[in-house]
Amino acid sequence: MKVRYNEFFAMEIDRMKRYNSLNEELKREFGSKVMKISIDGGFTCPNRDGTIGARGCIFCGEEGSGEFAGSRLDPLKVQVDKQKRLLSKKWKTDKIIIYFQNFTNTYGPIERLRKIYYQALSIEGVVGLAIATRPDCLNEDVLDLLSEINKKTYLWVELGLQTIHEKTAKFIRRAYPLKVYDEAISNLKSRDIRVVTHVILGLPGESREEILETIRYVGNTQTWGIKLHSLYIQKDTDLYSYYLKNPFPIMTKDEYISLLVDGLTLLPPDMVIHRLTGDGQRELLYEPKWTLNKLGVLSSIDRELKIRQSYLGEKYKKVYP
Numbered sequence: 001m002k003v004r005y006n007e008f009f010a011m012e013i014d015r016m017k018r019y020n021s022l023n024e025e026l027k028r029e030f031g032s033k034v035m036k037i038s039i040d041g042g043f044t045c046p047n048r049d050g051t052i053g054a055r056g057c058i059f060c061g062e063e064g065s066g067e068f069a070g071s072r073l074d075p076l077k078v079q080v081d082k083q084k085r086l087l088s089k090k091w092k093t094d095k096i097i098i099y100f101q102n103f104t105n106t107y108g109p110i111e112r113l114r115k116i117y118y119q120a121l122s123i124e125g126v127v128g129l130a131i132a133t134r135p136d137c138l139n140e141d142v143l144d145l146l147s148e149i150n151k152k153t154y155l156w157v158e159l160g161l162q163t164i165h166e167k168t169a170k171f172i173r174r175a176y177p178l179k180v181y182d183e184a185i186s187n188l189k190s191r192d193i194r195v196v197t198h199v200i201l202g203l204p205g206e207s208r209e210e211i212l213e214t215i216r217y218v219g220n221t222q223t224w225g226i227k228l229h230s231l232y233i234q235k236d237t238d239l240y241s242y243y244l245k246n247p248f249p250i251m252t253k254d255e256y257i258s259l260l261v262d263g264l265t266l267l268p269p270d271m272v273i274h275r276l277t278g279d280g281q282r283e284l285l286y287e288p289k290w291t292l293n294k295l296g297v298l299s300s301i302d303r304e305l306k307i308r309q310s311y312l313g314e315k316y317k318k319v320y321p
């Protein structure tokens with residue numbers, strides 16, 4: 001069914017009221033649309049290079065959880081230009097946030113990090129940086145550098161937590177305990193650096209209540225933003241081989257939406273929502289196929305929020321002062 005323009009507009013307005021999206025947050029901050037450009041900074045990950053693990057997180061693909069970034073073979077500026085050309089067909093804006101997405105983007109010699117972050121900042125139109133990393137890759141030197149960058153630009157750091165439950169963390173081979181995430185949050189917050197936490201809904205063996213416990217926990221860490229998505233299985237991952245031998249229940253779209261909306265109500269009302277559904281690569285995605293219809297999932301979330309007359313933070317309880 002085709003959605004008419006007015007209906008679409010009404011849905012957009014409604015969504016704006018029911019949760020605080022990154023898009024709206026950046027528009028408020030910068031006065032107009034900001035393009036987020038994902039790039040591959042040529043990093044690796046200690047959970048893949050043998051330092052703390054050799055095979056990485058069980059769901060991590062060959063691209064290091066950054067399937068939509070540019071090619072690491074291209075220099076930074078070329079990656080930005082290529083994506084800018086593609087995205088400018090959709091968005092008319094000159095404001096850019098560069099997102100260091102693939103692998104662990106604070107893992108490497110400090111001078112290399114400094115060079116690449118400043119190189120990114122020097123590109124015309126760049127108004128901020130987003131840096132994805134592991135909480136165990138934030139030593140004092142890195143924190144000092146991030147703090148320095150934070151004073152010069154709009155910065156956020158993304159941490160892949162996925163779950164607070166140690167049994168699941170072990171299964172997914174995350175390779176760090178929860179307390180390392182807590183320390184990272186505290187170190188970043190004490191430097192006024194925005195933090196975005198990634199959470200996966202539907203990891204094998206987790207109950208509905210356990211998933212909501214993770215969301216509730218993240219809501220109380222004073223993290224600035226959150227990325228939520230359902231577990232998806234890509235064919236280039238160890239999770240795929242595991243699933244073929246040990247099939248486990250995968251959430252249906254309806255189950256996901258119901259759980260996600262419950263989760264949204266538990267988060268702080270001013271939290272910035274960076275993502276609400278998965279973004280796997282079409283050719284590699286094995287399950288669940290319903291995640292391919294991203295717009296359909298997002299509008300179903302809006303509809304569910306509206307039907308329930310519910311909104312972000314509706315049941316949020318602040319546990320810490």
Ligand code: SF4
Binds near residue numbers: 047056
């Ligand atoms: S920490 Fe990120 S890059 Fe490293 S193995 Fe896990 S998902 Fe992949």
